[in-house]
Amino acid sequence: MSEERIGVYVCHCGSNIASVVDVEDVAVWAKDNLADQGVVVARDYKFMCSSLGQELIQDDIKEQGLDRVVVAACSPHLHERTFRNACDRAGLNPFLCEMVSVREQVSWVHTDKELATQKAKAMIAGGVERVVYHEPLEPLRVPINEATLVVGAGIAGIQAALEIADSGFPVYLVEREPSIGGHMAQFDKTFPTLDCSACILTPKMVDAGQHPNITLLSWSEVERVDGYVGNFTVTIRKKARYVNEDVCTGCGICIEKCPVNVLDTNFEAGLGYRKAVYRPFPQAVPKYPVIDTENCTYFKRGKCKACQIFCPTQPNSIDFEQQDQLLQVPVGNIILATGYDLFDARRIPQYGYGRLANVYTSLEFERLCNAAGPTNGDVVLRDGVTKPEAVGIIHCVGSRDRNYNNYCSVICCMQSLKFAHLVKERTGAEVYNFYIDMRTAYKDYDEFYQKVLEEGTHFVRGRVAEVTDAARQPGEDGKIIVQVEDTFIGKQRRIPVDMVILSSALEPRADSDEVAHKFGIACSANGWFIEKHPKLDPVATMTEGIYIAGCAQGPKDIPSTVAQGAAAAARVLGRIQQKELALEPIRASVIAERCSGCRICNNMCPFNAILFHEDRMVTEINPALCQGCGTCVAACPSGAITGTQFSNEQVLAQIEGLLMFGVNGNLANELVPA
């Protein structure tokens, strides 16, 4: 007879559990059959997690002197905290409570009521046997470092960084390109208001660049992440710029004097040129240029140095000897806002991109109509002079297409409507939008669609089959022909145009898997970072202390991106304000007298928490580094290592309980092999 006084609480969860498991029977059974294990009360209740349900437990703890509690309800990942808190309120150490998941693991996955009820009983027996070995524990309190790392300085990262910095906490903002700004810096106008992208973005870039609480690390990448929530150590590679940021004034004379022109496939999307020493665009933040060693004459042939010769600063800002620097920064929380890649339209060869000169990607077109772009905003064909008379805009290129991406890229419809408007405004050309469905669901979006309709843009519903320059009919010579089935009239159409714009899909960054792995979070099958809960926790991840924002989490428009950046910042600020973090006290420790000094456990730990004392020939575990996986506990041949909450006694007792019954209800000892 155990001296423990255990209470067992079986939840109906409305009908979620009760419709499959005979909960009353289970409770009665537990009281009658688990008395030897120490069960003195067993109850069932409609909603154990409701305040009345919790009070039931609290009252029993106080009135019946319970010292252990087992709750058979949903998954502990949902309500473990709820019931632990209830115990705490009644003066019982919260770690003396154990949950048994009879909803997720029984009623929701089984149909046979009798067998499900048997299984629920066995699982409760497991929980009861286990809880006997629970010990009162205190959560581990660790201080939270106030600094935050924000990875990616597009609009999501900038927004998040500013929110946190404005609240008075330090931020490291890391960006791998020479300037912050992200894709938004490349755009011309933003839908549906048509305000100029640069006009609304650059003030924020400047704020981020000058903020006393923001350490801006552009042309830098995160190399590794150590530690855990509250106390990460991040190693950042600050790539050599070959420009000394301490003395450079950003005057731009080096750029002017550099004799090398390089096709800019990045910022200008291949439509314009930059120098070998460059900043991506004039309003770049920070203002310091970068030398592109692949194209710089000095790096290639050892001669030139024009930039250095003409640099007016004292001492000279150009430093050809500069090396990459590795910085280590301690931070408490991390926000990943690494953005998206644009679908490579070459992957759909029948749309002719890369083969037909006047087929453009959406990003190319953004640069083309940008007043600061290569044509100063003139919408002209690749020859640089001819204005198009007819333009086709194809939606959903690489999205909603089983061959490429199943998902909708969210922004393409609105972006295509914006393009239609801009083409009309700048050239007066006939515009044809080829779409599958029109998706304009957001504030003022459908109004914008109505406006574009009124402007006289033609809308053709159907997925484009081919974009070709092979003329077949009169009037097609010298044109690009868009071949499409117009599904409204059920006919094939060939529409000759001068320019085609492909609204390409947003895709996860090519290295999203690698980045996810580095930060210990997960990617969905498509490659987007997975949030903790798709509805109720959209910016947290399964890994404590790591948050996500912007398109890295999935395609979205600018308003949603900004909202997510701010939301992630709010979550981080909430964390920082707590000052301390309560961690599960699941840790391993060595019983020194039992340790034989065999050192088998010594290389089991990836966190370097295990140290060996040569002098005493015993091993010790540093609780500050231990993460509680238990691998060393399992490895120790002398049983000298024990792990709180998952001790051998607890696990073995639970196994025994689980085996109390066979599947059909026969007693386990009938099953023991002869």
Add this chain to the structure above:
Amino acid sequence: MADKQFEPLIIGFTCNWCSYRAADLAGMSRVKYPPNVRLMRLMCSGRLDPEFVLKALRGGADGVLITGCHPGECHYLEQNYKALRRFLLLRRTLKQFGVEPQRVRLIWASAAEGARLAQEINKMVEEIRALGPLTWRDVISANGDRPLEALPAEEVTA
């Protein structure tokens, strides 16, 4: 019990971060699997002491399912590799005791693979039902009191 169909009893170990959440997800998506398996939680597959498996088999289980995060996705970086090594060794030892290797399985299941976990459970229950109850002593004596031959070069089933 003779007239009842043999219902194997399987104890399953899950890690807190991936496979337990896969079981949660199977529940949330109402995927069905047979009630022959009873799961319990460890923090990581690396916590799996081979003794736990022996305890389960000795105590009446006909099979043991070990699950963890996919390689490279362990919450504790690489502990599932250690679980894999132990598992291979354990299965070899068990075979010498007369425990058929199908009775102890290791599978990786991510938090997104509820349906897959259920599928694997289905398969395992079927396989063990076909094997019959665990009677290691009979297996050994049927083999002239010699252990079963060593396993061929290991293939990982996960």
